Amino acid sequence: MTDVFSAGVLVYRHREAGIEVLLGHMGGPFWAKKDASAWSIPKGEYLSEEESARDAARREFTEELGLPAPEGEWIDLGEVVYRSGAKRKYLTAWAVEGDLDPADVVPGTFxxxxxxxxxxxxxxxxxxxxxxxxxxxxxGKLGKSQRPFLTRFTDRLP
Incomplete structure (x- = not known):
């Protein structure tokens, strides 16, 4: 079994009705007709053992959305561990305040x-x-393995 290490960014913004978070609907044919548990924070695997989790999160945000990650204070949301097939996946995430227009997103491809x-x-x-x-x-939109990040986020709100 090979372990996989990924990192991601949960972008949030304040609105009159409360806090909102930015999520991306997973692309590709497996997810096309799904909504519940078919969304994710922008995330991806480290390029090498030398790349830090935070650098990987920033790079993956840009690769997935075509926009730079916000520069504000990054709030550490820790790590979740889950299985995907025979692999154990480790995902580390941060929350950062930012506001971007989804219409400006130019997604990367696979x-x-x-x-x-x-x-x-x-x-x-x-x-x-x-x-x-x-x-x-x-x-309800996030995959089950990423939901703990929302709880941690609300516990650590500035």
Whole structure:
């Protein structure tokens, strides 16, 4: 079993109705018709053992959304560990205040064989849409393994 290490950024903003967080709907054919548990914080794997988690989080934010990560104070949300197939995945995250327009997002892409066993590679966006959600709605949108970050975030709000 190979462990996988990833890092991500939970961007939040203050609104009259309360706090909202930015999530991306996972791209590709497996997620196209799903909504509940089909959203994620911008995240991705470290490039090397020398890359810090925070540097990986910042880089992945830019790769997934095509925009720089906000520069504000980064709030450490710790790590979650979950399984994906035979792999154990470690995801470290930070929250940072920022405000961006989802219309400005230019998602990165990935390739995969599609349709399965066809021998053809197809290109898909890392995220197919990005939106702001209140914390209650976000909890239902996020994949189960990332939900602890929302609880930690609300516990550490400045």
């Amino acid at each position: 390739e995969m064989e599609w349709p399965p066993r066809s021998g053809r590679l197809a290109k898909f966006p890392e995220v197919d849409r990005v939106d702001w959600f209140d914390l209650t709605t976000a909890a």
